[in-house]
Amino acid sequence: MATPQLAGSSHLFDTDQLSKWELEEILERAAYWEQNWRPGLGPYQGRFVANLFFEPSTRTRFSFEVAEKKLGLEVLNFSEEVSSTAKGESIYDTVKTLASLGVEVAVIRHREEKAIRELLTRDTGCTIINAGAGKTAHPTQALLDLYTMKKHFGDMTGLTVAMVGDIRHSRVVRSNLWTLGKFGIRVILSGPDSMRDFELEKIAPYYSFEEAIRQADVVMMLRVQLERHDEKLFSSAEEYCKNYGLTGDRLQMMKPNAILMHPGPFNRGVEVVAEVVEHPRSKIFEQKANGVFIRMAVLERALGGGRR
Amino acid sequence: MATPQLAGSSHLFDTDQLSKWELEEILERAAYWEQNWRPGLGPYQGRFVANLFFEPSTRTRFSFEVAEKKLGLEVLNFSEEVSSTAKGESIYDTVKTLASLGVEVAVIRHREEKAIRELLTRDTGCTIINAGAGKTAHPTQALLDLYTMKKHFGDMTGLTVAMVGDIRHSRVVRSNLWTLGKFGIRVILSGPDSMRDFELEKIAPYYSFEEAIRQADVVMMLRVQLERHDEKLFSSAEEYCKNYGLTGDRLQMMKPNAILMHPGPFNRGVEVVAEVVEHPRSKIFEQKANGVFIRMAVLERALGGGRR
Amino acid sequence: MATPQLAGSSHLFDTDQLSKWELEEILERAAYWEQNWRPGLGPYQGRFVANLFFEPSTRTRFSFEVAEKKLGLEVLNFSEEVSSTAKGESIYDTVKTLASLGVEVAVIRHREEKAIRELLTRDTGCTIINAGAGKTAHPTQALLDLYTMKKHFGDMTGLTVAMVGDIRHSRVVRSNLWTLGKFGIRVILSGPDSMRDFELEKIAPYYSFEEAIRQADVVMMLRVQLERHDEKLFSSAEEYCKNYGLTGDRLQMMKPNAILMHPGPFNRGVEVVAEVVEHPRSKIFEQKANGVFIRMAVLERALGGGRR
Numbered sequence: 030m031a032t033p034q035l036a037g038s039s040h041l042f043d044t045d046q047l048s049k050w051e052l053e054e055i056l057e058r059a060a061y062w063e064q065n066w067r068p069g070l071g072p073y074q075g076r077f078v079a080n081l082f083f084e085p086s087t088r089t090r091f092s093f094e095v096a097e098k099k100l101g102l103e104v105l106n107f108s109e110e111v112s113s114t115a116k117g118e119s120i121y122d123t124v125k126t127l128a129s130l131g132v133e134v135a136v137i138r139h140r141e142e143k144a145i146r147e148l149l150t151r152d153t154g155c156t157i158i159n160a161g162a163g164k165t166a167h168p169t170q171a172l173l174d175l176y177t178m179k180k181h182f183g184d185m186t187g188l189t190v191a192m193v194g195d196i197r198h199s200r201v202v203r204s205n206l207w208t209l210g211k212f213g214i215r216v217i218l219s220g221p222d223s224m225r226d227f228e229l230e231k232i233a234p235y236y237s238f239e240e241a242i243r244q245a246d247v248v249m250m251l252r253v254q255l256e257r258h259d260e261k262l263f264s265s266a267e268e269y270c271k272n273y274g275l276t277g278d279r280l281q282m283m284k285p286n287a288i289l290m291h292p293g294p295f296n297r298g299v300e301v302v303a304e305v306v307e308h309p310r311s312k313i314f315e316q317k318a319n320g321v322f323i324r325m326a327v328l329e330r331a332l333g334g335g336r337r
Numbered sequence: 338m339a340t341p342q343l344a345g346s347s348h349l350f351d352t353d354q355l356s357k358w359e360l361e362e363i364l365e366r367a368a369y370w371e372q373n374w375r376p377g378l379g380p381y382q383g384r385f386v387a388n389l390f391f392e393p394s395t396r397t398r399f400s401f402e403v404a405e406k407k408l409g410l411e412v413l414n415f416s417e418e419v420s421s422t423a424k425g426e427s428i429y430d431t432v433k434t435l436a437s438l439g440v441e442v443a444v445i446r447h448r449e450e451k452a453i454r455e456l457l458t459r460d461t462g463c464t465i466i467n468a469g470a471g472k473t474a475h476p477t478q479a480l481l482d483l484y485t486m487k488k489h490f491g492d493m494t495g496l497t498v499a500m501v502g503d504i505r506h507s508r509v510v511r512s513n514l515w516t517l518g519k520f521g522i523r524v525i526l527s528g529p530d531s532m533r534d535f536e537l538e539k540i541a542p543y544y545s546f547e548e549a550i551r552q553a554d555v556v557m558m559l560r561v562q563l564e565r566h567d568e569k570l571f572s573s574a575e576e577y578c579k580n581y582g583l584t585g586d587r588l589q590m591m592k593p594n595a596i597l598m599h600p601g602p603f604n605r606g607v608e609v610v611a612e613v614v615e616h617p618r619s620k621i622f623e624q625k626a627n628g629v630f631i632r633m634a635v636l637e638r639a640l641g642g643g644r645r
Numbered sequence: 646m647a648t649p650q651l652a653g654s655s656h657l658f659d660t661d662q663l664s665k666w667e668l669e670e671i672l673e674r675a676a677y678w679e680q681n682w683r684p685g686l687g688p689y690q691g692r693f694v695a696n697l698f699f700e701p702s703t704r705t706r707f708s709f710e711v712a713e714k715k716l717g718l719e720v721l722n723f724s725e726e727v728s729s730t731a732k733g734e735s736i737y738d739t740v741k742t743l744a745s746l747g748v749e750v751a752v753i754r755h756r757e758e759k760a761i762r763e764l765l766t767r768d769t770g771c772t773i774i775n776a777g778a779g780k781t782a783h784p785t786q787a788l789l790d791l792y793t794m795k796k797h798f799g800d801m802t803g804l805t806v807a808m809v810g811d812i813r814h815s816r817v818v819r820s821n822l823w824t825l826g827k828f829g830i831r832v833i834l835s836g837p838d839s840m841r842d843f844e845l846e847k848i849a850p851y852y853s854f855e856e857a858i859r860q861a862d863v864v865m866m867l868r869v870q871l872e873r874h875d876e877k878l879f880s881s882a883e884e885y886c887k888n889y890g891l892t893g894d895r896l897q898m899m900k901p902n903a904i905l906m907h908p909g910p911f912n913r914g915v916e917v918v919a920e921v922v923e924h925p926r927s928k929i930f931e932q933k934a935n936g937v938f939i940r941m942a943v944l945e946r947a948l949g950g951g952r953r
Contacts, residue, residue, distance in 0.1 A: 094721055095747055130400055130628075297735070315745070383684030387707070411714045413707055415707075434930070435707065438707055
């Protein structure tokens with residue numbers, strides 16, 4: 030299902046709503062912040078943003094929080110356990126209440142894609158940024174992936190990105206597909222049969238793991254989303270790693286200038302072995318650093334600022 | 338039980354301790370902040386306040402947090418689950434410790450009225466603001482209700498306010514009674530028999546729901562406090578709504594200039610139907626906006642600032 | 646086990662790594678902040694620190710948070726319940742991720758000493774400050790104890806400090822032993838047989854409670870660490886208090902200029918009776934106030950600042 034029409038809106042639900050021109054603008058603003066931010070008072074001092082995480086995530090929440098504070102924003106943090114949603118207040122009412130308090134942007138993560146999607150069709154008074162929705166959409170992850178590739182390769186036309194692993198449960202795959210296509214990047218998929226997604230294979234072809242590694246300029250290993258599995262989809266971590274983990278041997282099979290990426294949090298010894306995580310070809314921690322600048326750009330867009 | 342003698346004190350336990358003059362001063366400072374606050378560095382930069390919520394509340398905690406940050410205060414947040422009160426440290430010792438760390442104001446919500454009340458009689462070194470105590474007192478809610486009425490009606494003398502619903506378990510009713518009387522406002526009560534409070538009816542008369550609606554300039558619908566009921570007091574949400582919910586039909590019965598208020602968080606489809614929440618006569622979200630300015634005024638008073 | 650070699654490092658794992666000269670420098674910077682800090686923008690505006698508490702602690706976390714905010718630092722707070730360590734990300738990966746986001750200092754408390762110790766031997770990109778590790782080390786507590794003694798006594802040479810109570814489970818005892826020795830302070834131990842630690846008694850002799858009180862210039866009562874006991878080590882709170890609690894009678898037995906200290910959070914009616922906590926001889930709340938200044942000094946050291 031495509032993102033609802035958001036013309037003229039600064040909401041960010043998924044990357045399919047963004048034109049190539051808008052994507053380039055976000056990449057440029059991220060580069061601006063990466064080069065120009067210095068400790069001190071940010072430019073958005075005294076304006077308010079709320080992080081509403083209905084699904085726990087240290088990494089993504091901290092990345093947004095750092096981006097927000099670097100911009101000078103005031104930050105409200107919320108996690109489901111300590112909220113009045115327990116008292117039956119809907120997310121819509123929570124966001125509308127926050128808008129009444131003076132909050133301009135709500136960064137939301139939720140297990141149910143529908144919960145965030147519904148907010149876009151109603152007038153809450155807040156601009157919504159999706160920080161991860163169900164199995165479907167994780168736009169800021171796809172944007173930071175794109176930014177990481179652009180920094181490494183410059184011109185991205187004609188590159189091949191192989192996404193490997195738990196395709197079926199990954200929101201990262203979907204959000205990346207919508208951005209990469211706009212830059213002439215070819216996407217191929219690989220992973221265990223039990224985690225394939227035949228709908229997505231209509232858009233991106235499936236290859237064996239070894240073939241995918243040989244073709245790819247970017248090997249994007251996906252996190253095994255144990256918490257989203259309804260049934261047991263593989264026998265053991267060792268077995269998974271033997272068949273679908275990025276090991277030192279497999280790293281040797283990659284093209285000379287190819288890089289390894291992973292959206293994190295990674296399972297060392299499952300989809301990647303420990304020594305590969307910090308190999309010079311791995312961009313895993315650089316991705317995290319890039320995420321802050323991308324989120325600064327996305328927040329700025331939500332606040333009506335930046336170059337626009 | 339009346340609030341203990343607090344002469345010369347800036348503690349805020351309940352509205353019965355405030356003279357009409359003090360109430361007016363708080364309303365004026367709220368209006369000052371509503372008109373004059375601009376994003377930027379607040380005037381109380383580098384001074385410390387702690388929000389101690391021993392009972393979860395997103396809405397009230399966020400309202401205080403926004404007020405605090407708009408004033409420039411540094412904010413410490415605490416919820417019971419992650420605290421050492423689990424290790425047996427009493428609230429008194431927690432607050433005294435905070436004072437030792439440099440915290441000037443403690444905003445406290447607690448299921449037990451006694452827990453907050455006791456703090457007022459001892460020297461903790463912090464000024465205490467009650468953010469909701471048991472079934473008894475919620476002074477900042479009553480103050481923001483008063484401010485909302487004043488903004489709508491101007492002169493409030495002779496108005497009738499009908500409070501409807503779960504009278505027995507509502508701290509909002511009690512705190513409002515002490516303020517409204519001082520401004521010549523008549524209070525009437527209504528709601529199911531199982532939720533009546535015969536002590537309060539000595540002060541404010543009880544009417545049938547329809548009669549109350551017809552007489553009122555303000556219909557204040559109360560949240561059904563399911564979490565404070567010891568026994569089951571009504572058969573179903575539908576049944577409650579049919580008999581005591583504010584429906585579109587009942588809204589039509591209100592006086593021409595009458596308004597709807599609700600302390601929130603509301604149960605849509607129980608005490609109010611969904612379409613009434615955002616009706617032009619509903620001040621529900623405006624109440625939330627007003628809450629920030631009232632809390633700025635109350636915090637300023639606690640810090641010894643403002644016009645005083 | 647001694648702290649691993651940390652030459653040239655600003656990590657703080659335990660006090661045994663600090664020379665007398667370094668200890669004195671920390672005390673001086675604490676005194677500087679106590680005398681010179683004023684509300685306003687701190688000097689480290691826009692730099693980031695994270696508090697990672699894998700074991701709950703209101704008191705210590707708030708003390709660090711106040712210290713951080715007084716310095717102007719931006720603060721990220723983390724408690725285990727809302728983190729992705731639940732998703733299997735190791736602490737090392739969490740800290741390295743934080744470093745990628747721009748966090749310079751990680752303040753960590755953990756039940757397992759090993760968890761913090763391991764971080765010191767690897768390159769995470771963050772400077773680590775230990776905020777309490779297992780039963781072993783709590784360096785900022787020992788530093789604030791030292792600072793409290795220095796403020797009261799001036800020259801500390803020849804003083805006797807009696808640590809009384811749950812010696813075996815106390816990380817405070819160990820960290821204090823390494824600092825006090827360097828200032829020519831004699832340490833003696835006392836407490837119930839079931840809580841003695843015969844390894845430590847090789848360094849600090851054991852006395853009966855009454856004898857310890859008579860000899861001491863500082864009586865440091867230790868918290869009974871109920872949550873760290875594997876078996877029941879005493880019959881009841883009353884029984885413990887009768888035999889090993891600091892009562893009013895025992896306070897009378899102390900030397901004329903002797904003081905009472907306690908690392909907190911204290912169990913009133915167990916290791917100290919309520920009325921003794923706020924006796925003029927008790928430095929318990931002053932210790933808490935001093936903790937903020939000591940932590941400002943330690944944070945500043947971690948950031949490469951201060952006089953160095």
